Amino acid sequence: MLVETLVPARGEAELEELADRLAARPSAPPFAPELIDFCHALSRALFADPRARRHPELVPLAAFLRRASATALAREFAAGAVDGVVQVPRGLAFHVPPSSVDTMFVYSLAVSLLVGNRNVVRLSQRRSETTEVLVDALNAVAAEHPQVGDSLAVVSYGHELEPSAVLSRAADVRVIWGGDATIETIRSLPLAPHATELLFGDRFSLAALDAATPEDDLARRLFNDAYWFDQMGCSSPRLVVGVGAGARERLAALFDELRAEIDRRGYALELGAALAKRAYAYGALADRPVRDYRELGNELTVIELETLDGFDRTHPGAGLFYAIALDALDELAGHVVRKDQTMTVSGFDDDTLARFVRAVNGRGIDRIVPFGEALAFGRFWDGYDLLAELTRRVHRP
Amino acid sequence: MAEQYATPQAEKAARLAERLTALVHHHRAACEPYRRIVDRVAPGFERAERIADVPHLPVSLFKTHELRSIPADRVFKTLTSSGTTGQQPSRVFLDRESAAAQTRTLAATMQHWLGPRRLPMLVVDTRSVLRDRARFSARGAGILGMSPFGRDHLHLLDAEPGDVEAWLARHAGEPVLVFGFTFMVWQHLPEGLDLRGGILVHSGGWKRLADQAVTREAFRAEIARRTGIERVHNFYGMAEQTGTVYVECEHGALHAPDDGDVVIRDPGTWAEAPRGEQGVVEVVSALPESYPGHALLTEDLGRVVAVDDCPCGRLGQAVEILGRVPKAELRGCSDTAGR
Numbered sequence: 072m073l074v075e076t077l078v079p080a081r082g083e084a085e086l087e088e089l090a091d092r093l094a095a096r097p098s099a100p101p102f103a104p105e106l107i108d109f110c111h112a113l114s115r116a117l118f119a120d121p122r123a124r125r126h127p128e129l130v131p132l133a134a135f136l137r138r139a140s141a142t143a144l145a146r147e148f149a150a151g152a153v154d155g156v157v158q159v160p161r162g163l164a165f166h167v168p169p170s171s172v173d174t175m176f177v178y179s180l181a182v183s184l185l186v187g188n189r190n191v192v193r194l195s196q197r198r199s200e201t202t203e204v205l206v207d208a209l210n211a212v213a214a215e216h217p218q219v220g221d222s223l224a225v226v227s228y229g230h231e232l233e234p235s236a237v238l239s240r241a242a243d244v245r246v247i248w249g250g251d252a253t254i255e256t257i258r259s260l261p262l263a264p265h266a267t268e269l270l271f272g273d274r275f276s277l278a279a280l281d282a283a284t285p286e287d288d289l290a291r292r293l294f295n296d297a298y299w300f301d302q303m304g305c306s307s308p309r310l311v312v313g314v315g316a317g318a319r320e321r322l323a324a325l326f327d328e329l330r331a332e333i334d335r336r337g338y339a340l341e342l343g344a345a346l347a348k349r350a351y352a353y354g355a356l357a358d359r360p361v362r363d364y365r366e367l368g369n370e371l372t373v374i375e376l377e378t379l380d381g382f383d384r385t386h387p388g389a390g391l392f393y394a395i396a397l398d399a400l401d402e403l404a405g406h407v408v409r410k411d412q413t414m415t416v417s418g419f420d421d422d423t424l425a426r427f428v429r430a431v432n433g434r435g436i437d438r439i440v441p442f443g444e445a446l447a448f449g450r451f452w453d454g455y456d457l458l459a460e461l462t463r464r465v466h467r468p
Numbered sequence: 469m470a471e472q473y474a475t476p477q478a479e480k481a482a483r484l485a486e487r488l489t490a491l492v493h494h495h496r497a498a499c500e501p502y503r504r505i506v507d508r509v510a511p512g513f514e515r516a517e518r519i520a521d522v523p524h525l526p527v528s529l530f531k532t533h534e535l536r537s538i539p540a541d542r543v544f545k546t547l548t549s550s551g552t553t554g555q556q557p558s559r560v561f562l563d564r565e566s567a568a569a570q571t572r573t574l575a576a577t578m579q580h581w582l583g584p585r586r587l588p589m590l591v592v593d594t595r596s597v598l599r600d601r602a603r604f605s606a607r608g609a610g611i612l613g614m615s616p617f618g619r620d621h622l623h624l625l626d627a628e629p630g631d632v633e634a635w636l637a638r639h640a641g642e643p644v645l646v647f648g649f650t651f652m653v654w655q656h657l658p659e660g661l662d663l664r665g666g667i668l669v670h671s672g673g674w675k676r677l678a679d680q681a682v683t684r685e686a687f688r689a690e691i692a693r694r695t696g697i698e699r700v701h702n703f704y705g706m707a708e709q710t711g712t713v714y715v716e717c718e719h720g721a722l723h724a725p726d727d728g729d730v731v732i733r734d735p736g737t738w739a740e741a742p743r744g745e746q747g748v749v750e751v752v753s754a755l756p757e758s759y760p761g762h763a764l765l766t767e768d769l770g771r772v773v774a775v776d777d778c779p780c781g782r783l784g785q786a787v788e789i790l791g792r793v794p795k796a797e798l799r800g801c802s803d804t805a806g807r
Contacts, residue, residue, distance in 0.1 A: 342735050344796035346748070346767055350526035356508045357501035357533055364508040369736070389796075 074234055077194065077206045078225035079213035086234050089224055090163075090241035093189050096222045098160040101186040101462060102145035109212060109219040110181055111138040116208035126201045128299050128446070132174045135448055136181055144185065144450065148458050157465040160187030161267070162243030164461065167193050167235070167257055169248045172304050173201035177209075178448040179246055180223065182457045189222040191238055196227055236260045244461060247271065269460055271453050274305035274412035275384040276445060279312040279400065281418030282321040289417055290328035292443030296415055298338055299446060303388040306413040306438070306445045310382075310393040312403055314419075318396035322375070326392070330367040333390075338370055344389040345369040351387040379406040404430035411435035412453060415445045472580040472726055473782035477775050480784055481519055484729055487754045488522045488762055489515050495760035498537035502760040520731045520740040524750050524763035530558035530708050538563050538758045547609055549707030560708055566758040570711030571616070573755060577725045578617050581701055581715055582667060588639040589618020592648025592657050594625040607649055609707060610671060618645045625656060636662070643667065646697065651676040654687065657694060664696035671703045671713075678791060684720055704789050708761045712753040714787065721773045721786035727754040730787050732772055733765070743772045746790060767793045 072086045099106055114136035123129045134140065152158055164183040168176035176192050183190050194202065206225065213220025228234045239245055239260040247257050248271040262268065278293065280286075297307050313322040340348075352372050356364060363375040375394045376382065382393070397403055400423055414436050416424065424439055437454040440447065450457045475483075492513060496503040502525075506513060510523035529535065536543070544567055547560040562570070597608040615621060622635045643665040646657070649672035668691055677687065688700050704722050705713035712728035724730055731740055732747040741747035749770040756762045774786040 341794070341796040342748070343767075343793050345735070346526065346765075346793060347528075347796065349765075350528040350532070353505050353509070353526055353529055354532050356505045357529075361504070361508060366509075 072233060072237065075196075075227040076224060077227055078192075078209045078223065079217075079220040080210060081206075084224075084226070086226070086237050089226070090191070090237055093191055093222065093224060094163050094241050096189050098162060098189060099187045099219070099222075101148060101158055101160060102141070103187065105216065105219055106185050106187065107138055107141045107145070109216045110136040110141050110185065112212045112215060113177075113181075113208055114138075116211050117204070120204055120208060122200065122204050126173075126204065128174050129201065129204065131447060132177055135178065141185060144182075144458070147450065148186070151458065153464075155467060157467060158186075158462045159465055161461055161463055162188065163241060164188040164190045164244045164246060165193070165238045165242035166190060166246045167248060167253070168246075170195035170197060172248075172300055173199050173205065175248060176202075176225075177205055179248065182450065183244075183246070183461050184219070184223065186458060186461050188244070188461060191223070191242075192225045193235065193238065194225060194227045196229055198227070232256070232260065242266055244268065249273070267460070269455055269457075271305075273410070274453070275310075275386070275410045276304075276306045276308050276413040276415075277310040277312060277411065278308035278415040278417075278442065278445075279314060279403065279419070280321065280325070280416070280442075281400075281423075282313050282315040282318040284418035285321065286417045286442070289325055289442050290332045292441075293325070293329055293415075294332045294336060294338075295443055296445035297392075298333070298336075298390065301340075301344070301388050302386075302390055304446060307388075308413070308415055308445060309384075309386045309388075309391070310395070312400075313394070313396045314400050314403075315398065319375075322394050322396065326365065326367060326371065326373050326394070330371050333368070333370045340369050340389055342369075348372060348387045348389040348391050352391060379403075382406065384408070384410055400424075400427050401430060403427070407431045407435040409435045413438040413440065413445050415440055415442045417442045472576060473723055473784055475726065476783050477785055480726070481729065484727075484752065484754060485516045485519050485522070488519065488752055491754070491756070491760075491762040492516070492522060494757065495537050495762070499535060499760050501533055501535060502537070518740075519729055519752055520733075520750075522752065522763045524731075524752075524765045525760065527558070527706065527708055527764040527766050530560060530759075530761070531556040534559060534561075535760050536561045536758070537760055542758075547707050547710055549609070558708055560710070560761060561759050563758045566756065569755050569757075571613075573711040573725070573727050574613055574713060575616070577713055577715065578614070578669075581669075582617055582645060586617060586619045587643055587645040587667070588620045588635070589615065589622070589645045589647060590635070590663075591615075591621055591623045592625070592646065592653045593623060595623050596626075607652075607672070609710060610649065611647070613710065614647045614669065618647070624648075632661070645669065646695075650674060650687075650702065653691070654682065657691070659694045661695050664698075666695070666697045667699045667701065668695075668697045669701050669703065669715075671705065673792075674702075674789070675792065704787075706751070706764075706766065708764055709751055709753045709756065711755050712751070717778060717780040717782060717786070719779050720788070721778050721780070722789065723778070723780075723782050723786045724784050726784075728752060729785060730770070730772070732770055732787070741771075743775060746771045748793065749787070749789065769793060 073083050074086045076082050076084045114133045117123050117129055117133040166179045168179055180190050180192055239262050244267050246269045247254050250273045254270055254272050355374055360377040362377045365373040370390045372391045373394055506523050516522040542563045543561045544564045545562050548557040646668045648670055650670045653670045691697050691700055702716040703713045714722040716722050729752050731750040733750055734741045734747050749766045749768040752763045769790040770787045772785055773788050776783045778786050
């Protein structure tokens with residue numbers, strides 16, 4: 072079956088041959104020097120591409136790929152080793168990233184590559200400029216580092232299932248990002264009996280702040296968390312929870328500051344998105360227990376809720392925030408659901424957060440990070456430790 | 469019936485603002501979701517001085533929500549409009565009185581353009597779009613709404629060989645009315661029909677013709693070439709305000725009817741845009757009582773081209789519709805590999 076290839080070179084390939092070739096390639100040991108060199112070269116290529124300046128979300132990606140952070144990850148990986156157990160790659164990883172958080176496929180690919188796996192990534196045929204920048208950078212680096220470059224492939228095809236079926240059969244581990252329907256569809260394709268699977272479904276994220284301990288610079292950090300992907304990233308906060316006395320006032324002030332930050336950054340929404348958001352918001356006014364409603368220009372709408380009872384997490388993106396004031400963080404714990412992924416926090420002490428995680432006890436929320444780091448990718452994601460999931464453990468005497 | 473398009477804008481706007489104010493209070497009392505929305509977006513609303521002060525709903529809300537100001541058992545018919553493919557249709561709930569008011573108002577408007585006599589009517593469509601009267605399609609509703617203004621209807625796309633010739637022979641020398649959706653007319657109205665002296669009324673949006681770079685002038689010229697028809701009237705309206713239509717005059721301006729008007733809104737501030745400037749079209753209508761559709765923000769772009777001063781002599785506002793607001797593509801995790 073002929074498919075479009077993007078990496079290691081743009082062109083076409085017989086998919087079965089490509090899968091056989093990748094499956095037959097040797098794996099490198101985790102964090103082998105040539106793997107770290109490859110990621111570092113990719114980082115430099117991204118920082119050097121003038122088109123990248125238009126896409127601020129590439130900056131943290133390029134930083135993640137640098138030698139310093141790859142080496143730090145290598146140290147964490149080594150520290151996690153158990154005496155008498157050798158950590159080895161799984162083999163061939165098949166990645167199905169979300170088609171529109173453009174940078175995600177490189178994070179997924181890079182972690183898998185660094186632990187020594189061979190990789191094949193499926194991209195959709197609708198590709199943004201960011202994706203094209205990333206593909207060009209990967210190709211340039213693959214040409215300079217053929218040893219690593221020949222162990223990875225990025226292919227592109229439509230919604231047909233046959234190519235995914237071929238790659239699923241060849242894979243030792245399959246990584247699927249996307250909405251529930253995508254996961255259900257791809258998941259139905261058989262894997263080899265020994266193969267494992269990582270699933271990153273559609274998620275909802277929130278922010279929480281302690282009104283008693285105000286921090287500086289929250290609006291700027293909330294802007295970065297929410298607006299880089301038009302509030303459509305799984306980790307982009309969509310609900311802001313204010314905790315303690317004066318929470319309502321703190322929230323109101325934060326949204327005023329966020330409005331000023333939006334102006335400072337020159338962020339503007341397409342008219343179609345603004346209309347769709349307003350239609351959604353009016354629907355929410357009709358259906359939900361609304362305490363207050365503010366439209367701060369097209370880019371920012373705030374719906375303050377009376378209660379989180381029945382809060383169903385549908386959301387249009389595009390700068391709409393639900394807000395709620397609670398007396399204590401413990402009150403939030405009862406409302407957490409499996410769909411909740413990231414909670415960005417400000418002002419809470421370690422004990423309060425530890426108590427909160429224990430109170431939720433795995434019903435939801437897989438990441439708690441400070442304001443401003445919602446989109447910072449890490450080895451712990453959606454409840455997985457990627458370094459562990461993408462490797463096997465060999466016991467030796 | 470009072471003379472149409474004869475009221476100066478200031479007088480008409482004052483009358484409409486008063487009527488729309490009454491409708492806001494009526495629907496607040498009769499439709500709970502509407503009250504919840506209006507009490508948030510226009511808290512303390514008492515009275516609209518100007519039409520632009522009337523709180524409006526996004527028209528797509530009728531796709532996602534059931535908005536009724538009558539009990540379910542008084543629903544006499546439900547209009548649906550699919551809008552863009554793949555979306556939920558709008559649902560507009562009518563009781564007998566509202567349905568009758570729509571018919572009456574449309575008649576008053578159309579008689580102004582077509583004259584008091586019903587003309588032999590050629591419909592550029594098939595009868596099949598009219599099936600299932602409980603749930604009209606936009607095309608079906610348009611045809612059904614226009615049909616009373618004609619007689620001896622011939623549905624062009626159902627015609628057997630010889631039918632058209634026989635129909636033309638029956639009406640030789642008489643003016644005829646041709647009606648159809650704009651793209652249906654463009655695609656299916658054949659060349660060589662002698663319809664001189666007739667009137668073409670068409671609607672349904674210009675998008676598919678704009679895609680083929682067909683201008684209004686080119687459309688008129690092509691219709692004249694195919695059929696000899698010189699009088700061509702586009703009209704603009706939506707299923708959510710059936711009965712309130714904006715008809716194109718000989719100078720290409722779409723005139724607001726006596727019971728309806730437009731507010732062009734600046735898409736940055738949402739305030740009323742100055743005359744002539746492009747903005748998002750809000751349509752208002754004095755008719756809707758059974759559902760809160762009296763002030764609707766559309767997804768169309770337009771501008772005001774005349775206020776009491778169209779060269780055709782009609783009073784009130786006239787607009788030009790400049791197409792739809794492009795759908796935004798937001799990025800996101802939930803965007804699936806299936807697409």
